[in-house]
Amino acid sequence: MDADSVKHIRLLLVDDESEFRNTLAKRLRKRGLDSLQAADGDNCLAVLADHAIDVVVMDVVMPGMNGIDTLYQIKQQYPQIEVILLTGNANTQDGVEGIKHGAFDYLTKPVEFDHLLGKIFQAYDKIISEKRQKAAEEFKTRIEQQMIATERLAALGTLAAGVAHEINNPLAIVNEAAGYLKALLQKRELAEMPHRATFEKALEKVENSVKRARAITHQLLADVGKRERVVVEIDLEALLTETLALIRREAEKKGIRVQLEAEGEAAPLWADPNQIRQVFINLLSNAIHASYDNSEIRVYIQSTTAEAAIEIVDSGIGISRENQGRIFEPFFSTKSPGEGTGLGLYVTREIVEKFGGRLAVESTLGEGSRFSVIIPNQIGFSDDGSGTQ
Ligand SMILES: Nc1ncnc2c1ncn2[C@@H]1O[C@H](COP(=O)(O)OP(=O)(O)OP(=O)(O)O)[C@@H](O)[C@H]1O
Ligand SMILES: [Mg+2]
Incomplete structure (x- = not known):
């Protein structure tokens, strides 16, 4: 283990003999390892409640709660912590008992310092490799999902x-x-x-x-x-006006006004009109669902020679910070099953990114949301041309 990873080990020494703890701490310090100390089992649990610890080195024989009982408590509350027990020479039975309760290993006193150091490193290695394995498994499940x-x-x-x-x-x-x-x-x-x-x-x-x-x-x-993408020259304002007509009835049911404002000299945009229409329908129907009765939804188009930026702004219920990270996931929906599939934004982002664009959200809970779509005029196709579903 290199000097740099040693520094990351968060260590706690538990022993009722302060002299033993101090000497051990000092020697560990010389090898680059900082440690916290506790004088008994209760004290140990109190330290664990306040500090993140990786490895605990603990005497078995202590007044009050002994090492085995403390180990039991630690493993119940913090299963990821590794515990190395120190037992009296005549009491290896304690060590065996400890391993049964989930201790990483036990050493007999008097402890040979380098032996203990080696054990601490091994325990830390185990923690790191378990973390890696867990991350790999999570990644695999995510990809599978x-x-x-x-x-x-x-x-x-x-x-x-x-x-x-x-x-x-x-x-x-x-x-x-x-x-x-x-x-x-x-x-x-x-x-x-x-x-x-x-x-x-x-x-x-x-x-x-x-x-x-x-x-x-x-x-x-x-x-x-159709799997193939049709790419034609699109008049964005005309396409949006046409799309607004499709969702106007739904908006009117809630007394919502939808305003369209275009700015800038529109450069020709090349894309698949069906897919771009799908993008706006998804964003607009979300905005309508989130809006309060008799409110307003504003749609801004800003065109430059390089790209078109479309913003759909509602003053509806908004999205919490936590959910903002999840709304683009497939099947994430806060609507009841009959009302939403949770695919809208996922598909929308797929389409926008396929045209080399970006889809972003800004939102404040209780105040409203702003979804912005940016589509470059010169399309740099980001896939193999097999189209989207
Ligand atoms: N304008 C918005 N204001 C507030 N919340 C929104 C807005 N747009 C999306 N959301 C949130 O994001 C979630 C996911 O949206 P998405 O369009 O992917 O699925 P959905 O609308 O629930 O279902 P579907 O679009 O498939 O019918 C919604 O359930 C909602 O919680
Ligand atoms: Mg939706």
């Missing part, structure tokens, strides 16, 4: 595309039937039919609804079914 999420996303996309496709058939039949009835109403023998105008109006409604349902299924098929 992310992969599961990505697969679920892909499955969701396939499912949505499948459903959209299947719905097109019955929609076509409804449309045809409505058209047939409409043509029938035009026949001369039905000219005097009672409530003819009402029938006509109702059929028009059917046709319009079919048109809407078709537009939705086309959207779904275009958004998720």
Whole structure:
């Protein structure tokens, strides 16, 4: 173990003989190791409550709570701490008992200093390697979770595309039937039919609804079914205005006004309009969900020759600091299961980053949130071109 890592060992010496403790501490100091001291078991637990300690070196025979009982307490409360016991020569039985209770090892008194030092290093090595192993395991679980999420996303996309496709058939039949009835109403023998105008109006409604349902299924098929990215020149303000029209009804239900302000000379932006629309729909519907009734959502577009910056600002419930770190994770949602999948921001960030852009949030709990999207005009594709789901 090098001199630098030795310095990091946080050591506690527990023994009722102060002279023994002091001598040991002094010798350890000479080898680069600082230590804290405690005179008995109670004192030891008090020190542990206030200080982070890695290794405890402790005498077994002490007045009050003995070393074995103290060890038991330590392992209950701080399982990560390693304890080295010092036993009397005639009492190796104590040492064996200690190991049963989770001690790292035991040494018999009188202690050979270098032997003890070696044990302290070994105990610390064990702590470090366990920490590394834990970190590696956590990393592995995180990656696995992310992969599961990505697969679920892909499955969701396939499912949505499948459903959209299947719905097109019955929609076509409804449309045809409505058209047939409409043509029938035009026949001369039905000219005097009672409530003819009402029938006509109702059929028009059917046709319009079919048109809407078709537009939705086309959207779904275009958004998720297609793996390839279409990249075209986009007029950002026009695209945003169009997107606002899609979510306006939802906003109006809560009496929310959505204002759009554009600034700067818009340079042509090259991207996939379906995906960029998806980004704004996700951010805007989040803003609507978070907003109080009769409040306002502001959308700013700022264009330079290099990039476009879009900000969506609400004065809603805001996001706690803690949650700000998690909202981009797949399936993180504070909404009830029927209301949110927790995929919105995850997908949004994926899309933005795929176009070489950035998505960021600033928020104050109780005051509101500002989501900003920055998209470079010259797209530096950050993936292999396989598109996003
Ligand atoms: N503008 C906002 N104000 C306050 N909280 C927000 C805002 N936008 C997102 N959040 C928080 O981030 C969480 C995750 O958002 P995300 O869009 O990923 O999922 P969702 O909205 O819960 O569900 P989905 O979008 O899939 O329907 C939300 O549940 C919410 O807690
Ligand atoms: Mg959402």
